[in-house]
Amino acid sequence: MKAYRSYEDLPRIKLPLGQEVFISDSTIRDGSQMPGIVMKKKHKIQIFEYLNRIGIEKLETFVYNERDREAVREMLDRGYEFPEVTGWARANPRDIDFVLDMDGIKETGILMSVSDSHVIDKMGLKSREEAEKKYTEALQYAVDHGLRTRAHIEDMTRADNEGFVFPLVEKLLEIDPDCTIRLCDTLGYGMPFPEVDEPYGIPYIVKRLREIGTKNIETHVHDDYGMSVACSLAGYWYGANWSSLTFLGVGERAGNAELEKVALFLITRVEGFQKYDLRSITEFAEFMEKEIGIRVPRNKSVVGKNIFAHESGIHTAGVIKNPFTYEPYPPEIVGGKRLLMIGDSSGLEVIRFKVEEALNELMHVGIKLDKNDPRIKAIQTDIQKLYNEEKRVSAISDEELKKYVEKYFMLQPIIEPIGEEHSAEEPNLDKNAG
Known part of the structure; x- marks a missing residue:
């Protein structure tokens, strides 16, 4: 007979493919594009410090203007192993040159929009073929100049993947077999269900990328439909080894998949996964709220002020006797604090x-x-x-x-x-x- 009366009693899940998985943070890059948010140099450096404490493997950043470059130089000068500072560029040599000018950056992402709306309407290109030529030449330029690469396949969940995107990816992998292919669910249309076909099915797309020989697959999911965390985890489940996330889910429109949610799930629910240290993330959230102006709802999972607050009679009585009764994980894991409150429903x-x-x-x-x-x-x-x-x-x-x-x-x-x-x-x- 199974008895679940403590956190240690609960079974952990296994990723079906057993691959090692990683996180790439985009708080400084995508998060800084959130309307109404201005990240100063000191903010970016402090975010970098928090990511170092957590143990996040990579972060990406813009290097277009001098204030961004100053922040990047300071990050690089600190000499941390994690997170590795990587660049970001549009698919043209001039953008990639900005990254090359930053001594110490060894990897860059390259934006490659693939939906017809982006290719034709946004970029003004005449055809998919013109887009393909532009993207492959940009990747070749980066590789020829010694950079590791990530191909940011933008708006993949509204694109003709079988007719255009997968053949494009095959050509990109011919240029750089180790290129990380970033599956960008740009408007949150992706679904985590294995039965869903393309263009929406995240499991389907990940499996197809693996079938055509992609070694490194990364999801980058926006939260317009509230599915970003589920889709990011589905990416891991079906074979992706990277997920691009932002702290608190900051980013354009509804933002991105939240780093703190995915990381917490990995370290508390996945077997043998203990490499991230989340004891500073409640403090991290307080910093984002106070210094950058991101309002953190009281009931926000992982870092909200109410996560370990208990008021109702049944709940408080249960927590006093055994916190496992009404707390899914101990507060100290995320640097939180249990708060027992007396209110109108208290016993x-x-x-x-x-x-x-x-x-x-x-x-x-x-x-x-x-x-x-x-x-x-x-x-x-x-x-x-x-x-x-x-x-x-x-x-x-x-x-x-x-x-x-x-x-x-x-x-x-x-x-x-x-x-x-x-x-x-x-x-x-x-x-x-x-």
Whole structure:
């Protein structure tokens, strides 16, 4: 009989093909294109530092202007093994020269748009054949000048893959057999289901890329339909060895697949996968919110302030007895902190727990109380009265709870003898308090 009562009891999954998988971060490149966001040099350097702490293998960056190049020079000067700083270019020699001018960059991505909308309408090319010539010549130029390459196959999930894209990829691999082919789901049309044919099926496209001899396959999925993380994981499942992600999913429109979600899934759910250290990512999210202006919803998975916050009676009681009951992973994995809160749905168990904490802090004594202690019940009654009369619209803060503890546990012996059990002044706990 199987019993799942701890994180260690839960089985981990295995990638069917058993390949080693990696992450390439695009927070500084794609993320900086998010409307309303301006990343200064110091921001890019700090993001680089966080990625180094996590252990992300690569990041990509623009090198077109001097402020970008200054940031890249400083990253390179730090001499870190990870993340490797890579470049990005459009499919022309002049762009690639910008990358070549950055001493220390050994790899570049090259943008290759493949949908007819992009080729004809956006780029103004006359035909797919003209696009193919442009892309193969650009890749050849990069290889001839000693760069490792990534081909960013833009808008692949709205392209004629069998008729145009896969033959193009075969020609690219003839030029550079080790070229990483980036499957770009540019508008989030991709689906993670194996039964879905091209152009939408991420599993289908990955399998076809493997069949034509692609050694290195990378997904780059936008989140317009909210499927980016699922599609990125499906890419790994069917044979991709890289995924291009951004922290918090920043990027154009709805953004990209979130690095923190994919990395957490890998280290907590996949067998034998422990190479990323996520203890700094809650701090990383706070940095992005404070310094760059990315609003992090309270209920955002992995790094939201509510991820380890518990208020309802059933949940808090369960977590107090065994955190595994209502927490999918321990807070310390992501640098988070458990927060037990008292609100309108809280029961006696969490009040008892919080009162014990308050007594320890106020009186420096370790004490165990019964949740049916009349003083605990009196505190619950007072708190529920606030919500019943709709005087309160927020949780009770720790400081406010201390006032109740002082009243019922420290002042009570003084006021009871004069028959004024509730004569002590009520704590100021209206909706504006705290």
